[in-house]
Amino acid sequence: MMNKGGGxxxxxxxxxxxxxxxLQKQKALLQRVDTDITSxxxxxxxxxNVARVSxxxxxxxxxxxxxEMRASRLVQAADSLLKLVSELKQTAIFSGFASLNDHVEQxxxxxxxxxxxxxxxxxxxxxxxxxSLKELESHYYSSAQRSTLD
Amino acid sequence: MDxxxxxxxxxxxxxxxxxxVKVLELAxxxxxxxxxxxxxxxxxxxxxxxxxMQSMKDIQVTLREEIKSACEYRPFEKCDYNARIANExxxxxxxxxxxxxxxxxxxxDRYPSSD
Numbered sequence: 390m391m392n393k394g395g396g397x398x399x400x401x402x403x404x405x406x407x408x409x410x411x412l413q414k415q416k417a418l419l420q421r422v423d424t425d426i427t428s429x430x431x432x433x434x435x436x437x438n439v440a441r442v443s444x445x446x447x448x449x450x451x452x453x454x455x456x457e458m459r460a461s462r463l464v465q466a467a468d469s470l471l472k473l474v475s476e477l478k479q480t481a482i483f484s485g486f487a488s489l490n491d492h493v494e495q496x497x498x499x500x501x502x503x504x505x506x507x508x509x510x511x512x513x514x515x516x517x518x519x520x521s522l523k524e525l526e527s528h529y530y531s532s533a534q535r536s537t538l539d
Numbered sequence: 540m541d542x543x544x545x546x547x548x549x550x551x552x553x554x555x556x557x558x559x560v561k562v563l564e565l566a567x568x569x570x571x572x573x574x575x576x577x578x579x580x581x582x583x584x585x586x587x588x589x590x591x592m593q594s595m596k597d598i599q600v601t602l603r604e605e606i607k608s609a610c611e612y613r614p615f616e617k618c619d620y621n622a623r624i625a626n627e628x629x630x631x632x633x634x635x636x637x638x639x640x641x642x643x644x645x646x647x648d649r650y651p652s653s654d
Contacts, residue, residue, distance in 0.1 A: 418606045426599045433566050433591065440573045460570075467563050473602070474556045480609045481548040493617035500622035507629035514636060518643075525647070 421473060428466035432459045548605060555601050558594050565591045 436459045439452050482488075569587045572579045 415606060419603060422599060422602045422606065426595055429562065430592070430595055436566070436570065437573070437588075440570070456570075463566060464563065467559055470559050470598070470602075471556060474552050474559070477602070477605050477609055478549060478552050481552065481605075490617040493619050496619045497617075497622040500619060500626045504622070504625045504629050507626075507633060511629075511632060511636060514640075518640070 418473070418477075421469075425466045425470045425473065429463055429470070432463040432466065435459045436463070548609070551601055552605060555598055555605075558598055562591060562594050562598070565594070 436456055439455050439459065565587050569584055569591070572583050572587070
């Protein structure tokens with residue numbers, strides 16, 4: 390009998406595996422942000438340093454190449470940041486707790502409104518029933534039906 | 540940073556995205572100024588570099604905050620259980636009252652009219 394392993398997924402509630410996976414994802418994203426930010430700053434720093442006027446004219450082409458390379462890396466790091474922001478936007482849209490909480494609060498308000506309406510209706514029914522019962526009692530006790538029962 | 544216009548995660552991320560584009564424009568502006576034939580203006584370069592670094596700092600801080608708030612695993616905090624169960628209880632109460640009223644009507648119908 391072959392045992393292919395692979396444990397089952399987490400349950401419906403919060404589990405250690407889900408929490409660990411979320412933590413790993415968070416660390417990876419934080420590392421990615423730091424890497425991209427550092428790359429942008431460092432490449433800009435290098436560009437400004439390379440832009441310094443140097444005495445030997447034979448290095449101009451080399452410096453120009455270095456500047457182009459640094460500029461390209463700067464743009465790539467910025468593009469990576471934009472992609473990261475796009476991922477976070479998707480996360481905010483699909484699993485943002487704020488919007489979900491707003492939706493739940495809206496449902497709670499609707500339920501409370503319905504419950505209040507029902508309670509008012511029940512109270513009115515109780516009042517009407519009480520009045521009708523008193524009227525029925527007065528009719529009954531003053532009618533001939535009661536005399537015949539006695 | 541204006542907190543009143545960044546009260547949602549999406550708005551903050553949108554502002555970060557715009558700021559990233561602005562950072563690239565700042566870098567381009569600095570390089571164009573350095574390449575000017577009349578020589579770079581020191582104040583211009585200083586102000587742009589300072590703004591560049593401040594923008595990068597804001598981008599990093601905001602993104603780290605958004606990542607922590609977005610990826611943190613926590614149970615769903617809001618729940619409509621109480622309101623929903625209260626609504627169910629009201630429904631049951633209505634059903635009970637309706638049955639009682641129906642019985643009352645049947646009892647009243649058994650007696651002949653006093654006319």
